[in-house]
Amino acid sequence: MENFTLNRRKLGTLATAAAATLAVPALRAQPNLEKPKLAIAVGGKAAFYYLPLTIAEQLGYFKAEGLDVEISDFAGGAKALQAVVGGSADVCSGAFEHTIALQSKGQYYTAFVLQGRAPQIAIGVSTKNMPNYKTLADLKGKKIGVSAPGSSTNMVANLVLSRAGIKPTDVSYIGVGTAGAALTAMRTGQIDAMSNTDPVMTMLEQKNEVRIISDTRTLKGTLDVFGGPMPAGCLYASAEFIQKNPNTCQALANAIVHGLKWLQTAGPGDIIKTVPEAYLLGDRALYLASFNKVREAISPDGIVPDEGPRTALRALSSFDPSIKADRIDLRKIYTNSFALKAKERFKA
Structure with a gap:
């Protein structure tokens, strides 16, 4: 009887240990x-x-x-x-x-x-600086905000502008980051357009501070811009x-x-x-x-x-x-x- 009790206790201990292992998967052997x-x-x-x-x-x-x-x-x-x-x-x-x-x-x-x-990157033109924007050609000679020169936001802008025959050297790219500084740059008129990510672009769009002209924030928009995933x-x-x-x-x-x-x-x-x-x-x-x-x-x-x-x-x-x-x-x-x-x- 004593042996049975000890074995039952041992089994209980093992069961508890097993349950603890299952409950905390992060603790399993790495x-x-x-x-x-x-x-x-x-x-x-x-x-x-x-x-x-x-x-x-x-x-x-x-x-x-x-x-x-x-x-x-x-x-x-x-x-x-x-x-x-x-x-x-x-x-x-x-x-x-x-x-x-x-x-x-x-x-x-x-x-x-x-x-x-x-890519989740959208390009928008300033409704303040470019109220009469019609085509991409209007961006020639303009200041375009990007997160940082050479970044993916810069790449998307280059791609979209190239389709209108605009070379990277035809515009001025200005690094504005992806947060508050980007909002400030657009709102104070330091830039004429911006290629950037969300939440910045949606915030500017919803307040009618930018007009979106290219958008890869959706799968359909990405397909339209890049022709594939x-x-x-x-x-x-x-x-x-x-x-x-x-x-x-x-x-x-x-x-x-x-x-x-x-x-x-x-x-x-x-x-x-x-x-x-x-x-x-x-x-x-x-x-x-x-x-x-x-x-x-x-x-x-x-x-x-x-x-x-x-x-x-x-x-x-x-x-x-x-x-x-x-x-x-x-x-x-x-x-x-x-x-x-x-x-x-x-x-x-």
């Missing part, structure tokens, strides 16, 4: 992380373009993967890219097309988890970093895909409670209106669509003579291996 403490550079973290990164950070998904992540925010993607290339950051949360631009210069960087399946925000790193730190990259992909999964079902109240107050730019209602506009542009699973890399290459080579399409190896600019594993893990 692969050895080669670099648990690392730095991520991002250009314009408050933009919806990088919302999955913020969600993963705010909800503790990086920590759940055993990562200690330091995120440095820059004015635009081009600045964040410089931080990674210069070695002050390990990974960039940036635009997918940067991997193509880098390869054209002999630098091999690979996107390993997607945050956005559409256009991968946007992603995490990318040097091919060498990924090769040396596969478990770390998997953990990063897990955290982002976990965030993407959360965003699929999150309501407006969930978003407001999760993002930092400063991201709302003083107007919760307009922030949520912006989110609803770009929601479908957020990747559902972190996977780069098959046709996406070709679309990106076609877009860049159409206006940038330094990018020779026949010299770019698309197989080296992205991998879906990490995102596919993360999707499998969080499919339930």
Whole structure:
């Protein structure tokens, strides 16, 4: 009888331990992380373009993967890219097309988890400075605000203007960031037009301060502008970093895909409670209106669509003579291996 009691107690203890393990999945055995403490550079973290990164950070998904992540925010993607290339950051949360631009210069960087399946960038002309705007040709010689010169907002502007025969040198690009400074630049007349992300563009649009002339905040708008699916925000790193730190990259992909999964079902109240107050730019209602506009542009699973890399290459080579399409190896600019594993893990 004593043995039976002891065995029953032992079984109870084991059952309790098993239940605890199931209740806290983050505590299950993690692969050895080669670099648990690392730095991520991002250009314009408050933009919806990088919302999955913020969600993963705010909800503790990086920590759940055993990562200690330091995120440095820059004015635009081009600045964040410089931080990674210069070695002050390990990974960039940036635009997918940067991997193509880098390869054209002999630098091999690979996107390993997607945050956005559409660029979420809109171009608007100032209703104050250009009330009589009619066609793209009217922008020749004008000042155009972008998050930072060389960023994805700059790239989209170059692409759209090139179709009207306007070269990058025919306009003046001015870096205005992606938040309050961008709003101020437009409202004070410092710029004549702007290529930027939400929530800034929706806020200006709803107050009739800009007239939208090109829009990639929806899948349809992206198809109209690019002629195919256009991968946007992603995490990318040097091919060498990924090769040396596969478990770390998997953990990063897990955290982002976990965030993407959360965003699929999150309501407006969930978003407001999760993002930092400063991201709302003083107007919760307009922030949520912006989110609803770009929601479908957020990747559902972190996977780069098959046709996406070709679309990106076609877009860049159409206006940038330094990018020779026949010299770019698309197989080296992205991998879906990490995102596919993360999707499998969080499919339930």
